[in-house]
Amino acid sequence: MEAHHSSALAARKNITLNPESHLHNTDKFSKFSAWYSPRTFWMLPIVFFIALLFHFDLAPLEETHWDAPIYVQLSKRAAETNILADYREHAQDIQLGPGDDAHWYFTRIGHILLLGEITKLFGTTETALIAMQWLYRVFMALGVVLCVVLGLRLVNFLRPEKPDSIWWIGYFIAAVTYIASDSYRGLQGHLVSEPPAFLTLVSFTLVSLRAVEDRSLVVGACAGSLLFLLFFIRIDATLPGMIFLIVLLTTIVLLRKYEALPSIIVAGLVSLVLYLMYAWWFSPLVNPQTLANFSSAAKEMFPGVPAKGLFAIIIAGGLLWVGACVAIPMLWRDPVVRFATMWLGLALLPLVIDSLNGRSIQARMAFFVVLPLLILSGEGWTWILRSCIKQHKIRSLVVALGVVIILAFAxxxxxxxxxxxxxxxxxxxxxxxxxxxxxxxxxxxxxxxxxxxxxLGLLVRPMYERWTVEYSKAREIGDYLYDPERPAYLLWPRARSTGHQHSLQGYIRLFQYFGKEHTQDGDFILTKLPNKVSVESCTEQMPTKLEPVIFCSTFDPRDLDILRRNKIPLYILGADGYPMPNMPPLKLTVLLSIPPFVLYEIASSRDE
Structure with missing residues (x-):
């Protein structure tokens, strides 16, 4: 009996002597209960499938950015050649800056390699384009779901009270407003670098929070690895992640949770070590000075005006701004709102400065605002619903819904x-x-x-950021050019006509994508891209086994004698609404007509 009493006292004493451990375990259990609540299991899948299928009407390369065909063509090179080895070999010879394609593509190399794996799996086919589109749709849908999860984790980390049903409905409304926005339509399923960067960024923030909550160095190292992966996919997307880490570190210090500091420090150190190894291996492509010069040169190369740049940032947030504009003034003292506001403001600062300095800003470049904005919007809609349900104040709900309708349908x-x-x-x-x-x-x-x-709607991308590329017609022309394999030149109009905001270069990229395979020994850096030098005449390049078709937009009359002497056909690409290429007055024969495209040949070339 005395032994039993002594053991009970010992157990009680052990609990008394370890209050921090007991509280930590209790806190972990409460967070576990909040995360694995029934609402989680029905709310998040609903958000995912809405995000996945809401813009189901879009076909591959429909309403897309003009960079998408470039990445499609580069995915073929990534699938058929060793791009990283080529970059390593020629790193010292590549002209640095945004004006050189080879360096520009290296800043998105992870995205290119990812698309290359799909091309390697499905070949240069329509199936590959559909697979790319669905993969990037999944990326965006998962990213939106994880943004809701990020809000949940921040609430559990910064507030004593746990989310209730009204909170979940508020965040559901916020997520749906973003999904319905044109900015989401401009990323969901489009083959630019933002979708994988978006998913990686939100994954990094979640893992960083988990490292802080669990005080785990291993999880912190995983967060650092994700931050480097973000750099590998899209270099300029790293800054919002670094700012999140700084804001989180500041919050930890203010809350005096010093025991969580090592996990954040480890995350930063791991990402730094990985970056230094990467920068050394591919020096000087991503050296700090190179990146600073790259950013400075981009401002000169892509001029814009402040009004359009700032409006593009607003477009990136879409309808999320409605809820966010409620949360910031009404809930400023709330720790979650304050955290998200500081993150949003600091992350936007470089883009705002660039815009005010006259650099062209596109809506997709500000994709990272969605993470803090969705949290702010969710908190704003939660406040509106709580006021309506518990205080019977319906005016704020009516005004907010009215603003959403105006922004969406004007x-x-x-x-x-x-x-x-x-x-x-x-x-x-x-x-x-x-x-x-x-x-x-x-x-x-x-x-x-x-x-x-x-x-319809006020917060929509400009028309030039919503370009539809008819890839099936490009495939037909590409098949004709490359089958049977024979050396040839294709002269195409580089100029843009009135009413067309894009040249035909995107289609030229797709001709190459559906064309001849590249050999494993083909060099990505040394192989010339289509019409890299616009003033270079056609015969400055000669067809090779690796590149049997030469694409050019400048034709010198003396080139005709060279082509006839070597018996190499010259094709001319015409398109409705575009001027014909500059060339001598020659009689042309129609070889292929696929409206709006017509493929011609010089009539006399076959007779000789």
Whole structure:
């Protein structure tokens, strides 16, 4: 009896002597209960499938960015050649800066290699394009779901109370408003580097939070590895992740949770070591000074105006701004809102500075704002719903829904045209130069294309960021050019016609994608890209076994004698709405007609 009493006292004493361990275990259990609640199992799958299927109508390369065909063509090179070895071999010879394609592509090398694996699996086929699209759809859908999870983890980390049903509904509304936004439509399933970077960024933030909660050095090392992976996929996406780490570190210090500091320090050290090894191996492509010069040169190469740049940032957040604009003023003292606001402001600072300094900013470049914005929007909608349900204040809900409807369904072309007319007719030239990029480039206000845009909503991407590439027609022309394999030249119009904001270079990329395979010994760096030097005449390059078709847009009359002497055919690509290439007046024969494209040949070349 005394022995039993002594053991009970010992157990009680042990609990008393280890209060921190007991509280830590209790805290872990409460977080486990909040995470594995029934709401988690039905809410998150619903958000995932809505995000996956909401823009199901989009075909591959429909309403896409003009960079997408470039990455498709590069995926073929990644599948058929050893790109990393080529970069390692020629790192010292590559011209640095955004003006050289080889260096620019290296800043997205992880994205290119990922698409290359799909091309390697399915070949250069339509199936490969569909597989790429669905993979990137899954990336974006998972990213949105994990943003909701990130909000849940932040609430559990920074607040004593746990999320209730109203909180879940508020975050569900926030997620759906983003999914319905045109900015999400511009990323979901599109073959640019933002979807994998988006998923990697949100995964990094979650693993970093987990490392802090568990005080785990191993999990911290995993977070550091994810931060480096983000750098490998898209270099400029690393900065928002680093800012998150800094804000998290500051929060830990303010909360005096010093025992969690080692996990954050390990995350930073692991990512730094991996970067240094990477920079050394591929020196000087990603050296700090190289990256700084790259960013500075990009401002000069891609001029823009502040108004369009700032509006592009707003477009990136889409309808999330409605809930966020409620949360920031109404809930500023809340630790979750304060954390997300600081993260958002610091992450946006470089883009805002670039925009004010005259660099062109596109909506997709600000994709990272979705992470803090979705948290802020979720908190804002939660506050609106709580006020409506518990305090019977319906006005805020009606106003918020009204703003969402206006932003989502207002006639874009009409409003933008009226705003443009007002700026032209009533604003002085000193202000107009901050509104019209054509004034910066040519000194005159160019024509507007808003009246051609049937899109509804105010926060939508410009038409030139929603380009539809008819890949099936490119495949037919590519099959004709490369089968049977024979040396040939293709002369194509590089100029853009009135009403067309893109050249045909995207289609040239797809011709190559569906064309001849590259041999394993083919060099990615040394192989010339289509019409890299626009003033170079066709016969400056000669067809080879590796590249049997030479694409060019400058034709010298003397080139014709060389082609006839070597009995190499010259094809001319025409397209509706585009001018014919500059060439001598020759009689042409139609070889292939696939509207809007026509493939010609010089009539006399076959007779000789």
């Amino acid at each position: 006639p874009y072309s009409l409003i933008m045209q009226e705003a443009r007319n007002f700026a032209i007719n009533h604003l002085p030239p000193e202000i107009q130069k901050y509104l019209f990029v054509s004034l910066v480039k040519s000194g005159a206000i160019g024509p507007a294309l808003y009246y051609q845009d049937p899109k």
